[in-house]
Amino acid sequence: xxxxxxxxxxxxxxxxxxxxxxxxxxxxxxxxxxxxxxxxxxxxxxxxxxxxxxxxxxxxxxxxxxxxxxxxxxxxxxxxxxxxxxxxxxxxxxxxxxxxxxxxxxxxxxxxxxxx
Amino acid sequence: xxxxxxxxxxxxxxxxxxxxxxxxxxxxxxxxxxxxxxxxxxxxxxxxxxxxxxxxxxxxxxxxxxxxxxxxxxxxxxxxxxxxxxxxxxxxxxxxxxxxxxxxxxxxxxxxxx
Numbered sequence: 001x002x003x004x005x006x007x008x009x010x011x012x013x014x015x016x017x018x019x020x021x022x023x024x025x026x027x028x029x030x031x032x033x034x035x036x037x038x039x040x041x042x043x044x045x046x047x048x049x050x051x052x053x054x055x056x057x058x059x060x061x062x063x064x065x066x067x068x069x070x071x072x073x074x075x076x077x078x079x080x081x082x083x084x085x086x087x088x089x090x091x092x093x094x095x096x097x098x099x100x101x102x103x104x105x106x107x108x109x110x111x112x113x114x115x116x
Numbered sequence: 117x118x119x120x121x122x123x124x125x126x127x128x129x130x131x132x133x134x135x136x137x138x139x140x141x142x143x144x145x146x147x148x149x150x151x152x153x154x155x156x157x158x159x160x161x162x163x164x165x166x167x168x169x170x171x172x173x174x175x176x177x178x179x180x181x182x183x184x185x186x187x188x189x190x191x192x193x194x195x196x197x198x199x200x201x202x203x204x205x206x207x208x209x210x211x212x213x214x215x216x217x218x219x220x221x222x223x224x225x226x227x228x229x230x
Contacts, residue, residue: 036221043122043209044160044221090159094217103150104211104219106159 002026002093006107013081014115021076021110023065023091033074034092034104035065044090050074061085086114119143120212122222129200130230137195137225139210145190146212150219151183154207166193200229 003026013019025031032051036044048059055067065076074091091107119142129135139149148167152160164185166172172185182204184196193212197204205228211219 041207041224041226043120043223044211046218046220049218102217103162103165108159109157111157 002031002095002105004091004093004105004107006091006110008110009108010111010113012113012115015083016080018079019077019081019085019112021089021091021112023074023076023107025072025074025091025093027072030095032094033065033067034094035059035063035074035076036090036092037061038088038090038109040087047076047089081112081114083114083116085112087112118214118218118220120146120210120220120222122208122210122225124225125223126226126228128228128230131201132199134196134198135200135227137197137208137210137227139193139195139212139222141191141212141214141220144212144214146193146214147190148213149187149193150211150213151185151193151195152209152211154209154224156207160209163195197227200227202229205229 005024034049035047037047038044047063048057050057050067058064063078089110092104094102094104121140123138151163154160162175163178164172164174166185166187168187168190174180187193207224209224210222213219
């Protein structure tokens with residue numbers, strides 16, 4: 001079974017500073033990786049995804065992530081954060097993507113808190 | 117595109133009553149829908165997988181008689197919390213998958229049982 005680890009439960013950062021949110025996954029033959037953002041009392045919004053191809057994935061709101069197979073990591077980065085980036089971020093993995101949909105395994109989440 | 121709605125967004129009910137939550141895919145047909153619950157400051161816990169026209173598949177530890185799931189059409193799935201108790205208070209989120217299998221999430225329903 002897939003497992004996803006987000007080691008940092010909270011990451012405080014000053015506005016305009018860079019940030020990296022870490023995510024590691026258990027190795028699988030075919031793995032698809034996702035980062036979601038959740039604002040308070042809201043559902044999840046997809047930031048970016050890695051399905052195949054280029055290991056550097058660019059998403060919305062200036063975020064990007066790099067798939068590193070040898071380190072089984074998919075860390076999320078942003079070069080300069082804004083107050084509005086304060087939210088909970090979830091890394092997720094799916095073993096296989098099919099038309100019927102496959103289960104996502106979520107990490108425990110990282111609370112990004114951007115301070116002035 | 118790929119919008120998923122949930123209704124209601126918030127509901128308060130008394131202990132012992134039942135509550136129905138709807139999940140709709142607004143602009144696509146969802147072959148599969150998932151139901152999650154999320155406790156405060158925790159991750160999403162998958163409750164069940166729902167396929168149109170068939171019985172839902174529940175995760176281990178989830179009571180299927182308490183959390184009734186109906187997937188009557190390709191755009192609608194419902195979760196009914198029967199005989200709700202305060203410990204059922206939670207944030208319930210659904211997701212729907214299109215023909216490529218990607219999950220699109222609804223905005224969630226905050227259930228409070230008093």
